[in-house]
Amino acid sequence: MDIPVGRELGDFLRSRRARIRPEEVGLPGHGRRRVPGLRREEVAHLAGVSVDYYIRLEQGRGPSVSDAVLDAIGRVLRLDDTEQEYLRTVARPADRRASGARRTSAAGSAPQRVRPGLRLLLDTLDRAPAFVLGRRMDVLAWNDLGDAVLGFSQLPPEERNMPRQVFLNPLTRELYPDWPAVAAETVAHLRLDAGRHPQDRRLATLVGELSLGSEDFRRLWADHQVKEKSYGSKRMVHPVVGELTLPYETLTVPGEPDQMLVVYTPKPGTRTEERLRLLASWAATPNGC
Structure with a gap:
């Protein structure tokens, strides 16, 4: 529907x-x-x-x-x-239905792909956690430090989705001390995506799943806030290295308007930068030991 x-x-x-x-x-x-x-x-x-x-x-x-x-x-x-x-x-429903139909026709039913050059770019950002978000805020790719911070590789592929993690994974509330703000920002961006792609059945299914599973999501979705995920800062409490303060920048991928490169940019000389170095070292050690 x-x-x-x-x-x-x-x-x-x-x-x-x-x-x-x-x-x-x-x-x-x-x-x-x-x-x-x-x-x-x-x-x-x-x-x-x-x-x-x-x-x-x-x-x-x-x-x-x-x-x-x-x-x-x-x-x-x-x-x-x-x-x-x-x-x-x-x-302008006619315009956006036509636009959505063209994108659906161009993309078909195939999953979103991250081109090789973008994956190489991710790997060069060895001092900054980074990942790529696609439609519906699905997580498409990440670098090693991004994985060490957010644990994408530990999730089943169908759960690598930011809204699903924020609202349906109870551990997320422990990860983000400012969880209410993170939740509101997530819904505001998802609402913007929904406006651009009214015929996306997978998005409609995701919204239904989140609405059934989270009262907080239902309340925020009904508020109709819309917001670009452009830049900001997030606080996290990582289970290995403790609290991190991570400013971030979000860049639209050239040639892929439905993909965004998210890069956390820790300030030089801060405890967060030091803790990320420790986390990178920990993640590079076999079995995290």
């Missing part, structure tokens, strides 16, 4: 309306309101479109909508660049 298009658009717009207080956009904030945030009529007025047009758009049954209208709605709802891109994607 595909991810519902009209409902996805409507739920996203309603969630963005709910977070805007009327006084933030120059409207009176007093008086009784049945729902938090802006009313549909208020969004339509501020965006310069008719109320009927906006209601049909939110219900997913409107005509093809222009960039100018989407930009106006985005300004009213104070969308950031990623949210605005997501709005444009989900507001």
Whole structure:
């Protein structure tokens, strides 16, 4: 089953309306309101479109909508660049269905592959944990230090997926002291992927599995946050070397828009850098002894 298009658009717009207080956009904030945030009529007025047009758009049954209208709605709802891109994607189901169909036709049913040159690049990053994520945040490849930090090779192939590990593996909560933030970031990126690929049956299956298995995932998925996985920092408590503070950079692989190279970049001279050297040495020793 595909991810519902009209409902996805409507739920996203309603969630963005709910977070805007009327006084933030120059409207009176007093008086009784049945729902938090802006009313549909208020969004339509501020965006310069008719109320009927906006209601049909939110219900997913409107005509093809222009960039100018989407930009106006985005300004009213104070969308950031990623949210605005997501709005444009989900507001044009015909375009994204065609795009998704072309990608599906091009890729077929074969699993995603990491080209040899990228694998060689991973191996040259011997001082930085690194790995490649594909569609649905599947883990496609990694270097030795990335494996030593996150243990990808110890997982069955079907479990090498970041959302599945974050929400269905209880050990992940021990690995990440800031687990709530990691969980929210993971869902926000998965939601962005879902917007770009509405016909991905494997993604729909994954979302269903996570929804059944995790109340936290259901709550975060319903919040409709979207976010690029671009850069940031994660704290981890590794079972061998202890706490690590790992800034990271995420780069889209040239020629492979659905693959991302994630590189953890420990600051020179820190305890984390020292502990990663110890971990690399430990991992290179047979049986970790």
